[in-house]
Amino acid sequence: MPRPGQVKSVGGERFSDRIALGVLTRAFTPDLVDEVVAECGRVEQRQRLLPARVVVYFVLAMCLFSGQGYEEVGRLLTQGLERQGRWAKGWRVPTSGAIGRARLRLGPEVLKALFARVCRPVAVPGSRGAWFRGLRLVAVDGTTFDLPDTEANAGFFGRPGTGRGQGRSAYPQARVAALVECGTHAVFAAEVGPLAVHETVLAGRLFSSLTRGMLLMADRGFLGFDLWRAAAATGADLLWRVRSNAVLPVVTSLPDGSYLSEIVAARDRNRRADPARVRVIEYTLGPRGKDGTVYRLVTTLLDPDTAPAAELAAIYAERWEIETTLDEIKTHLGGPRLVLRSQHPAGAEQEIFAFLLVHHAVRDLMHEAARQEGHDPDRSSFTRAVRVVRRQVTAQAGFSPLPTHASPRTDSA
Numbered sequence: 001m002p003r004p005g006q007v008k009s010v011g012g013e014r015f016s017d018r019i020a021l022g023v024l025t026r027a028f029t030p031d032l033v034d035e036v037v038a039e040c041g042r043v044e045q046r047q048r049l050l051p052a053r054v055v056v057y058f059v060l061a062m063c064l065f066s067g068q069g070y071e072e073v074g075r076l077l078t079q080g081l082e083r084q085g086r087w088a089k090g091w092r093v094p095t096s097g098a099i100g101r102a103r104l105r106l107g108p109e110v111l112k113a114l115f116a117r118v119c120r121p122v123a124v125p126g127s128r129g130a131w132f133r134g135l136r137l138v139a140v141d142g143t144t145f146d147l148p149d150t151e152a153n154a155g156f157f158g159r160p161g162t163g164r165g166q167g168r169s170a171y172p173q174a175r176v177a178a179l180v181e182c183g184t185h186a187v188f189a190a191e192v193g194p195l196a197v198h199e200t201v202l203a204g205r206l207f208s209s210l211t212r213g214m215l216l217m218a219d220r221g222f223l224g225f226d227l228w229r230a231a232a233a234t235g236a237d238l239l240w241r242v243r244s245n246a247v248l249p250v251v252t253s254l255p256d257g258s259y260l261s262e263i264v265a266a267r268d269r270n271r272r273a274d275p276a277r278v279r280v281i282e283y284t285l286g287p288r289g290k291d292g293t294v295y296r297l298v299t300t301l302l303d304p305d306t307a308p309a310a311e312l313a314a315i316y317a318e319r320w321e322i323e324t325t326l327d328e329i330k331t332h333l334g335g336p337r338l339v340l341r342s343q344h345p346a347g348a349e350q351e352i353f354a355f356l357l358v359h360h361a362v363r364d365l366m367h368e369a370a371r372q373e374g375h376d377p378d379r380s381s382f383t384r385a386v387r388v389v390r391r392q393v394t395a396q397a398g399f400s401p402l403p404t405h406a407s408p409r410t411d412s413a
Contacts, residue, residue, distance in 0.1 A: 022393035027361035108350035130183025135215035142199030177202035
């Protein structure tokens, strides 16, 4: 009789020896997962019911099947094998407690390292809606995730409203900043931190992922001299909205209605000794007059011939794709009124990166399908794609989660 959480198969294998994962193993191959697990020092010296590779895929699966309990996720992962007669009847998946302990052993480092290895911009030169005059369109923004109301989560991440006379929020929240490729919705850099850390601080930690040939867009809450300088130093071009009360003196008027100006650090506002040169584009959305919304953009693209003001104003609307991306992750993948499962800060960070990884896998698949058909990935339904992926995961047979090559092992549990 198998122990609780152990599966008896015809060949005598355990549950952890074979598991069905479908599209997740397309994006995150077992060999790659094993490599990242080893790099992070999470391989085990002794054989466990839930080895590290299985735990990685389980954490990904629990985000793909958000809302399902731990044990139900285990059933969903193995039901394809059961239908094929690969397992004897009457097996039981690992208990919630066993899975929770395995997640704590794994920690967030493996998921973060896997994200760094895999999550990149995916658009190719022929990808529709991903480019502006040869520049890859990307955006930066922040969001928050609600967490279970535990002492550990509240102590580390904090609550919105505390200390500001707004009362206590029902849930602690983790703050996340992300870089997104606008044309494909692929998240390719992310930082997680406490709520007290401003999103612009987290955003500054993402800029090492920017490269020449990108056009980074940001909303008006991000413009600050130091942050602008840091982003521009990467070689990427910038197109950021600026607050309506920002002081932007006209240095040179340009034929397309834009003008050259300067931004300076607040500490240097009077002397203006070390300005950053920018081009300003102003335009109105909605009816003309006092009811219309006036937008002001600043950009590093100074030449109106190579980047006309009207085209920049039009392309800035693509910045909203990052809002849609974050909504896909939190609402369509995670579910309405998402509250993460994790009772501890390390688990919350692990879970957030797992959501980002699953979203990237789905969006990469959608981009490939759209590219083959010559379609814009934005025209495809993310919700429908998630449904297809979920069906595929539960329908496919599995793989062995055990490492294929012998390597030195250390017990990190």
